[in-house]
Amino acid sequence: MAMMRYNFFSEVLSLCVDVTITYPARRFTYAPDSKPENVIMESPKAALREGMKFQTVYMLHGGGDDDSLLYRYTNLERYAEDNCVMTVTAQAKDSFFIDTEYGFRYYTFLTEELPRVVQCLFASSPAREDNFVIGMAMGGNAALMLAMKRPDLYAGVVDLSGGIGCSVDTDYFVEELSTWKKIRRLPAAFGPDDPRGGPWDLGALAQKNWDEKVPMPELSIAVGEDDFIRDVVRKDRDALQAIGYRFRYEEAPGLKHEWAFWDRYIQKALYEWLPLRRKPEAQAE
Secondary structure (H helix, E strand, O other): OEEEEEEEEEOOOOEEEEEEEEEOHHHEEOOOOOOOOOOOOOOOOEEOOOOEEEOEEEEEOOOOOOOOHHHHHOOHHHHHHHOOOEEEEEOOOOOOOOEOOOOOEHHHHHHHHHHHHHHHHOOEOOOHHHEEEEEEOHHHHHHHHHHHHOOOOOOEEEEEOOOOOOOOOHHHHHHHHHHOOOOOHHHHHHOOOOOOOOOOOHHHHHHHHHHOOOOOOEEEEEEEOOOOOHHHHHHHHHHHHHHOOOOEEEEEOOOOOOHHHHHHHHHHHHHHHOOOOOOOOEEOO
């Protein structure tokens, strides 16, 4: 796998942002007859070709994390290599990946600026069927939010133990913002106003998408059976089911809000859940 940490000045955020990007580089060769030195049992490789584009998985980190932890604490890099996908993880602080009330527009950055930069400067396919999101913890809520707010951008979305932030259960979301004030970043990000009918009310958005028959990404939700946030994740599950959505849902026995769970389910998402081509390369149109 090839890995880079790309830092650039975001016009949307008006600050420099770190982004970790991986490519499945070891699947390819610069020339069909190349003979790498001192390599034993090297697997067959496809030739690099001009205009190659990769399916891309946007990875959303958890609260208190940065763009590197997903790669340091799980086997994401290896899983992505095996499935021939590019990954992109941007540092979003503890913004809940929304356009915050305190001024930083992380949602706009994530849905407009970042994909434009990635698709123009790197070998990332812009097609909806080639773009996916996996989020963990805070990033899990954000993945669900992206599925509801921008279903046109992604073919598959995976929410792993997302429990703090946006919720499809609007009543719980209102309660959360009033009772979780000890997490000062939460009300600071969402603001003091009642969120019902607002831009982050996922319940209203989910219902609107359903009523208008909007094509939705394939949705998967999972949580550890012993996760402290499990019952909150169930609220999203129940709210989506009440509307009529069909999606995949799993609870992992014996696992908590922990890296062992996220590693297992990132693997499951990439190998089993997301509609990936898993071919050596996708040619640009």
